[in-house]
Amino acid sequence: MSQAEIAAQPFPLQADLARAALVLIDMQRDFLEPDGFGAALGNDVARLRAAVEPCRRILAGARAAGMLVIHTREGHRPDLSDAPPAKLERGPPDKRIGAPGPMGRILIRGEVGHDIVPALAPCPGEPVIDKPGKGAFYQTDLDLMLRNRGIETLLVCGVTTEVCVHTTVREANDRGYRCLVLGDACASYFPEFHEVGLRMIAAQGGIFGWVSTTDAVLAALGVPDRAA
Ligand code: C5J
Numbered sequence: 001m002s003q004a005e006i007a008a009q010p011f012p013l014q015a016d017l018a019r020a021a022l023v024l025i026d027m028q029r030d031f032l033e034p035d036g037f038g039a040a041l042g043n044d045v046a047r048l049r050a051a052v053e054p055c056r057r058i059l060a061g062a063r064a065a066g067m068l069v070i071h072t073r074e075g076h077r078p079d080l081s082d083a084p085p086a087k088l089e090r091g092p093p094d095k096r097i098g099a100p101g102p103m104g105r106i107l108i109r110g111e112v113g114h115d116i117v118p119a120l121a122p123c124p125g126e127p128v129i130d131k132p133g134k135g136a137f138y139q140t141d142l143d144l145m146l147r148n149r150g151i152e153t154l155l156v157c158g159v160t161t162e163v164c165v166h167t168t169v170r171e172a173n174d175r176g177y178r179c180l181v182l183g184d185a186c187a188s189y190f191p192e193f194h195e196v197g198l199r200m201i202a203a204q205g206g207i208f209g210w211v212s213t214t215d216a217v218l219a220a221l222g223v224p225d226r227a228a
Helices: 052-065 144-150 161-174 192-207 214-221
Strands: 003-006 011-017 021-025 067-076 126-129 154-161 176-185 211-212
Touching: 003 214, 011 067, 011 154, 011 176, 021 161, 052 067, 052 154, 052 176, 052 214, 067 144, 067 161, 126 144, 154 161, 161 176, 161 192, 176 192, 176 214, 192 211
Parallel strands: 021 067, 021 154, 067 126, 154 176, 176 211
Antiparallel strands: 003 011
């Protein structure tokens, strides 16, 4: 596995797969499960769950190819000292970050809801980036970790398309990484935001990066598809 062409929009991406990493954004129980934060805010979590199986397939493919896999989680310290007041004061008080819920305190590190869904649980050795913001580069050591490993290309999937996936891709693009977003392995509570979010990435000649599919990336990796 090394130099490969991945079918994508707005044009095929040429990438050195030995210098690529799979980044799974915030596939956490609080966003995806019926007892979580997302559902408490009135969102239809079934829309997000559509991304789990494509994420599972590309995760299996990346592991089979020996590619670096990085997971991220959005959340805060139990004392909330890393959460800006402007983020904490949003929403009804019983549904704010730090409030108690059926899966523990909402978006708090160490609570059940903060965990990654079991189907995509990190393997030993796979870095997990705990991030206080929407972007995975803000106030984390992700950039250092990628540069130490010589990573140039990020294969990005997760939730939600227009929030944490988009913010991370924009941050990565400005830092010089090639970002390829696997559209079917991303999801949003709002289908129209998902669609437009993907279009925004590939618009204007790929202003933030490339958009592709799980099938296309698995084909480029040359590994078997572990479809369910
Ligand atoms: C949100 C995220 N939507 N992971 N977080 O608040 O996209």
